Amino acid sequence: xxxxxxxxxxxxxxGRLREDILNGRHKKGSYLPPERELSExxxxxxxxxxxxxxRLVQAGxxxxxxxxxxxxxxxxxxxxxxxxxxxxRHSPDWLREVFEVRRGIGSxxxxxxxxxxxxxxxAELRELLAAVREAEGGARAQLADIEVHRGLARATGNRxxxxxxxxxxxxxLPLRGALVAPFSDADAACERLRPVVEAVAAHDERAAxxxxxxxxxATERIMLDELGAxx
Amino acid sequence: xxxxxxxxxxxxxxGRLREDILNGRHKKGSYLPPERELSExxxxxxxxxxxxxxRLVQAGxxxxxxxxxxxxxxxxxxxxxxxxxxxxRHSPDWLREVFEVRRGIGSxxxxxxxxxxxxxxxAELRELLAAVREAEGGARAQLADIEVHRGLARATGNRxxxxxxxxxxxxxLPLRGALVAPFSDADAACERLRPVVEAVAAHDERAAxxxxxxxxxATERIMLDELGAxx
DNA sequence: GTGGCTCAGTGGCTCAGCCACTAGACATCG
DNA sequence: CGATGTCTAGTGGCTGAGCCACTGAGCCAC
Numbered sequence: 001x002x003x004x005x006x007x008x009x010x011x012x013x014x015g016r017l018r019e020d021i022l023n024g025r026h027k028k029g030s031y032l033p034p035e036r037e038l039s040e041x042x043x044x045x046x047x048x049x050x051x052x053x054x055r056l057v058q059a060g061x062x063x064x065x066x067x068x069x070x071x072x073x074x075x076x077x078x079x080x081x082x083x084x085x086x087x088x089r090h091s092p093d094w095l096r097e098v099f100e101v102r103r104g105i106g107s108x109x110x111x112x113x114x115x116x117x118x119x120x121x122x123a124e125l126r127e128l129l130a131a132v133r134e135a136e137g138g139a140r141a142q143l144a145d146i147e148v149h150r151g152l153a154r155a156t157g158n159r160x161x162x163x164x165x166x167x168x169x170x171x172x173l174p175l176r177g178a179l180v181a182p183f184s185d186a187d188a189a190c191e192r193l194r195p196v197v198e199a200v201a202a203h204d205e206r207a208a209x210x211x212x213x214x215x216x217x218a219t220e221r222i223m224l225d226e227l228g229a230x231x
Numbered sequence: 232x233x234x235x236x237x238x239x240x241x242x243x244x245x246g247r248l249r250e251d252i253l254n255g256r257h258k259k260g261s262y263l264p265p266e267r268e269l270s271e272x273x274x275x276x277x278x279x280x281x282x283x284x285x286r287l288v289q290a291g292x293x294x295x296x297x298x299x300x301x302x303x304x305x306x307x308x309x310x311x312x313x314x315x316x317x318x319x320r321h322s323p324d325w326l327r328e329v330f331e332v333r334r335g336i337g338s339x340x341x342x343x344x345x346x347x348x349x350x351x352x353x354a355e356l357r358e359l360l361a362a363v364r365e366a367e368g369g370a371r372a373q374l375a376d377i378e379v380h381r382g383l384a385r386a387t388g389n390r391x392x393x394x395x396x397x398x399x400x401x402x403x404l405p406l407r408g409a410l411v412a413p414f415s416d417a418d419a420a421c422e423r424l425r426p427v428v429e430a431v432a433a434h435d436e437r438a439a440x441x442x443x444x445x446x447x448x449a450t451e452r453i454m455l456d457e458l459g460a461x462x
Numbered sequence: 463g464t465g466g467c468t469c470a471g472t473g474g475c476t477c478a479g480c481c482a483c484t485a486g487a488c489a490t491c492g
Numbered sequence: 493c494g495a496t497g498t499c500t501a502g503t504g505g506c507t508g509a510g511c512c513a514c515t516g517a518g519c520c521a522c
Contacts, residue, residue: 006297006514008297008474008475009474009475010474010475034504035503035504036502036503036504044475044476045475045476045477046476046477046504047278047475047476047477048474048475048476050282050504050505051282051285051474051475053504054282054285054289055285055286055289058285058286058289059289064504064505065483065484065503065504066237066239066482066483066484066503066504066505067482067483067485067502067504067505068483068484068485068502068503068504069484069502069503069504070503070504076390076393077381077393078397079394079397080312080313080394080397080398080401081311081312081313081391081394081395081398082311082312082313082398083394084391084394094390094391097389097390097391098391100389100391101389101392101395104339104343105339108335108339112335150308158328158332159307159325159328160312160315160325160328160329160331160332161332162307162308163311163312163314163315164312164332164395166309166310166311166312167311167312167313167398170311239505239506240505240506241505241506265471265472265473266472266473275506275507276506276507276508277473277507277508278506278507278508279505279506279507281473281474284473295473296472296473296514296515297472297473297474297513297514297515298472298473298474298513298514298515299471299472299473299515299516300471300472300473301472301473
């Protein structure tokens with residue numbers, strides 16, 4: 001078991017505000033009602049509202065100016081990738097685009113890893129791959145799979161690739177449950193992934209690139225089918 | 232002139248806490264002192280401290296659990312790319328890695344743009360490119376250059392590339408001033424960039440990829456030289 | 463052992479209020 | 493009449509005191 005998150009008032013309020021923003025109920029560039037008014041409308045204290053604001057500002061959806069007001073930012077134009085979880089939760093259309101990017105970047109990472117990986121990192125990758133096979137249940141296999149990708153990102157020797165990988169994972173982590181299909185057969189998942197690890201071990205950049213592309217295309221297809229069927 | 236940001240108490244507190252975390256003064260995995268104690272230590276109200284916490288939690292540096300405490304997350308392992316601005320501010324070593332990733336992804340974006348750009352987007356890219364030449368002063372040219380890259384990301388038809396581009400720009404935006412060197416000659420900057428736009432216009436994916444790689448490598452070199460000289 | 467109870471310590475949230483800032487209306491002056 | 497300074501309503505920033513809700517550890521009865 002693992003500690004499951006609890007929905008606090010601020011969480012709920014944040015979600016509500018975010019929906020209202022992403023839905024366009026608060027148009028971008030426009031000012032929100034004053035805090036005193038808005039907090040009364042939602043039936044919470046101004047302090048609580050401000051906590052929710054703090055998060056949305058940090059996320060790049062809002063912008064507050066002392067003495068003036070709180071404005072909705074043009075997030076589609078200026079926002080960063082950390083908005084993705086919110087955007088996907090609001091509209092799963094984004095998933096297709098996230099997967100496409102993940103494929104492009106995953107291939108890039110694999111090829112960089114092939115160029116840079118140390119022997120220790122190759123050994124670690126093999127261990128992480130083995131863990132996928134031994135995982136019990138789709139959910140576990142999925143997590144083990146993510147660890148392999150984190151390992152590949154580390155093997156590039158560039159920490160920014162690790163952060164980027166995390167960002168993309170975080171993007172669809174909230175929907176994780178709906179995306180276990182590719183991992184229900186742990187053995188198959190492991191075998192799909194193996195060519196990538198082996199190409200990296202052989203320091204063959206081109207092979208790593210195409211193996212990763214093939215792997216990501218395959219899992220992507222399964223996931224999207226699953227989602228399509230789920231509707 | 233433009234409105235310059237003001238340093239509020241929460242801003243200062245957030246910066247201080249972030250430094251203490253990134254410096255390792257608060258070790259990852261460890262619990263921070265209780266809010267009541269910490270707020271007294273910093274001479275602020277608990278409410279104010281919580282606002283700063285709210286941001287750091289959102290940024291992925293902290294994790295709070297009701298009834299237990301606030302723990303420092305293993306950000307290097309689990310954090311997302313939105314941490315980059317903070318990491319770079321704390322230690323510019325990250326810049327080299329950010330540039331490398333930007334080069335990889337920039338090339339990827341250029342080649343996707345070549346595959347996907349519509350005629351309208353190509354026309355827009357040419358306009359944005361012209362704006363680089365006409366920009367007055369290095370800072371303006373730099374901003375115009377960023378707009379071209381945003382345009383390229385849009386031209387991929389994949390909104391996630393736009394967000395990713397923004398994330399990478401945001402990463403070194405705080406240091407923007409130190410990185411104007413490549414843009415001091417607006418004409419030259421425009422000419423360096425032109426092959427990328429032309430390759431995209433010609434829908435030549437390979438040419439776009441290598442032109443972008445060459446362009447990014449060139450500007451990267453100039454920027455890193457500048458930084459190296461600045462020390 | 464096992465399960466339930468209590469309690470100290472922690473973060474979540476509220477409330478009422480004052481401070482600081484901004485923009486626009488207005489008065490003043492040259 | 494135009495430029496300049498002043499006032500003021502409305503906004504977000506921040507405070508301090510306080511209560512509520514949750515967690516974990518120690519204790520107890522079974």
